[in-house]
Amino acid sequence: MNQMEYFILINGCSFSCSFNEKEKAHRQNRKCDHSYVDFLPGKCWNIAKRGSGIETERIKKFIRGDRRPWLLDSHLYGAKFNKGRMARHAWLECSKGVELTHFIYQIPCPARQSVLAEVSEEEFLQAPMSIEFYTKELIDEVLYKGRGWRDTTVLRQLKNNKSIIFDKQDTYLKKALCEVHKHVNIVRDSWPTIKVIFLRYERTDVPLLSEFCKDWYKTTLSNYCKENNITYIYENNFNTKWFKKRKLTSDGIHLNEAGAKLIADKIKEYL
Numbered sequence: 001m002n003q004m005e006y007f008i009l010i011n012g013c014s015f016s017c018s019f020n021e022k023e024k025a026h027r028q029n030r031k032c033d034h035s036y037v038d039f040l041p042g043k044c045w046n047i048a049k050r051g052s053g054i055e056t057e058r059i060k061k062f063i064r065g066d067r068r069p070w071l072l073d074s075h076l077y078g079a080k081f082n083k084g085r086m087a088r089h090a091w092l093e094c095s096k097g098v099e100l101t102h103f104i105y106q107i108p109c110p111a112r113q114s115v116l117a118e119v120s121e122e123e124f125l126q127a128p129m130s131i132e133f134y135t136k137e138l139i140d141e142v143l144y145k146g147r148g149w150r151d152t153t154v155l156r157q158l159k160n161n162k163s164i165i166f167d168k169q170d171t172y173l174k175k176a177l178c179e180v181h182k183h184v185n186i187v188r189d190s191w192p193t194i195k196v197i198f199l200r201y202e203r204t205d206v207p208l209l210s211e212f213c214k215d216w217y218k219t220t221l222s223n224y225c226k227e228n229n230i231t232y233i234y235e236n237n238f239n240t241k242w243f244k245k246r247k248l249t250s251d252g253i254h255l256n257e258a259g260a261k262l263i264a265d266k267i268k269e270y271l
Helices: 021-027 057-064 086-097 121-127 138-143 155-158 163-188 205-227 240-245 257-268
Strands: 009-013 043-046 102-106 195-199 230-232
Touching: 009 057, 021 043, 057 121, 057 163, 102 138, 102 163, 155 163, 163 195, 195 257, 205 230
Parallel strands: 009 043, 009 102, 102 195, 195 230
Antiparallel strands: none
């Protein structure tokens, strides 16, 4: 790794998040997750969010410098900016002209998207990826009716062993890749010289979920990266089963300090 100065933007799901000091104090003796972001060099802006799927809303708001309070919560702090005031400063500093050197996208699970019914494929591909961006009217009209919130995402259906979701597997995974591509275009339009790095840390503790996603991570995403000049960190052991077996998680899924350091060390090889 050379001596250049790093300005790194990170996005992803809970696998990239860590607790700030206020959250750690609140949890007291409970085990806390750690983020690889805490062990990366340079200045880091972490906009990862717990429960996030593959979506573009946060990156758009980050670029705009959106200051609404809900966007400045505990998810939005970097390794060098882990307090509320500093998080706001970091957010605004970056969105107002800092030339980022790297964008690290820990790709969330592609099954973390809404289940849609009775729409054309074109309409489906244009619909939001995440239910949090749906209006109540759209939820009532388009999502499966009468099934409750449990079955409104592909992830939930897979966790509930509903293999019927495989009937539209290709369409769901195509939609996930389309959203990834939108993400890349947004970042490169804002920072043309930025180095884009994808990170795969995959859930393998739910058999049906793993079966649904594994080829997408291993083949589809890999081919996309080759075609679009993106560095893809795909390590066979970067999955929840392997990390849990070696006591590298805090809860069987999310990283503990040792697990976070292991991933950070691998990322450093590609900076």
